[in-house]
Amino acid sequence: MLNASLRHALQHRGAKPVLWLLCLMPFAWLVWGAVNDALGANPAEYLIRATGDWTLRLLCVTLAVTPVRVMLGLPELAKFRRMLGLFTYFYVVLHLLCYSWLDMGFEWADIAADIAKRPFILVGFSAFVLLTLLALTSFNRAIRWLGAQRWQWLHRLVHVVAVLAVLHFFWMRAGKSNFAEVFVYASVLSVLLLFRLRGVIRSRRG
């Protein structure tokens, strides 16, 4: 009964626009906060951290689509996955933009040196590069060009991105021994990853 009404709501043609707006809300809040000086004493730091947080959150949500779809029997969820993935990319682009602009003042030589020198930045940047590949091949024609199998193989890299993203966050917090939030993201992503691995093992056996 609940399932039926949920499926009905997901099929509604307003569902996608609603989700789209929902995903833009953190961005809208950050813009509002920046303009109205509501982001605390260090708005630059706030923006860099908040965009990183939202990247991680949307990554979790994107990766949860398939497990939730299978477990709850909601095939309609599949059509939201691409949008969520692209919003993850949207926030990681903002994150990188905030870092390069607010923290590094677009000093490209310094940014390049930073990426090369610091494992924590390098790991984050690698995750960004991989996500760029996925975003560039996210449209339907790319699936046709690559062939479904190769496309799927490529897009499984999102799990590598998840590991890199958590590692980046872990390292960022390592100096301050502050791992509570890192642990939350790591746990969520591990559960989601295990779910997919279980699926892979089962299909091999079958």
Added chain:
Amino acid sequence: MRLNQFSKNAGTGFEQGLSSEITPQAVYAQRRDWLKQIAAGAAGLSMATWASREALAQVSNAAVVRAGKLAPLTGALSRVSGANTMEKITTYTDATSYNNFYEFGTDKSDPAKYAHTLQTQPWTVEVEGLVKKPGRFDLDALLKLSPMEERIYRLRCVEGWSMVVPWVGYSLAELIKRVEPLGSAKYVEFITQADPKTMPGVRSRVLDWPYVEGLRLDEAMHPLTLLSFGMYGEVLPNQNGAPVRLVVPWKYGFKSAKSLVKIRFVEKQPINSWGRSAPQEYGFYSNVNPNVNHPRWSQATERRIGEDGLFAKKRKTLMFNGYEAQVGQLYAGMDLSKLY
């Protein structure tokens, strides 16, 4: 085992003028250009509030305005060399709502939220170890020990941000002279309050409690090293280390231990809390040094809280936080890339 084994990135060839006056001037000019840009409508987004922030920064200057929140504690402007920067003072709100005090939580907004539970009366500071006259000083005795001075110091956090804070207190040397250190005393260890009942952060295990800091005896004796009881013409707010704290302006902020309960004179270099927690990231000296990077970020630049606009470039960090003329000789002949 720790995962992060970083290499030290010392001596990047960053060149740095000696005079502390040069860089702020340049930053000032840069900000003015930026303001003009906004006025010309070159900036896209509505950044009116940033512009007004900048405008405020130009109008008001080093006049200390009391916040009117706590008991007054004033002092005559200090005559110690370097003790009164003319830079714009950070707002009381920023200085009291954005800081690290792990005893109240790891987020920089936590101290202001949770430090109201701290009990600062009665308060005693025990002075012990290698001194002729050890003893327990209650807060009133400490307050009367030497005349209060106002000192306007730059504060540079190891995280890459900075403030300008008007402290009230006197040179720690005044206390040290009275307790008469023995010849064998080479270092001073500062032990701070750690009460899980009134300090919620102490219940978590992010650091070994109590928080401990240390200075070499000559550093502790330096006139700029301040034993502080107040800021902005009032007693210290709890979140900033009430009722008595250390302020060492040429070192990263974490060296300035808050809510002191014990001062111990020792022969061997003490292990400070951050040094124990992450020795590859935080050294014993932790002098502000733009040439020695933190393993995870550069220390060459900093963001002045409330002053440098969101899109303004960060300002250059000065050697010894701009106090090189006063404290440089303490480190003559030392390899500061190794003894960071």
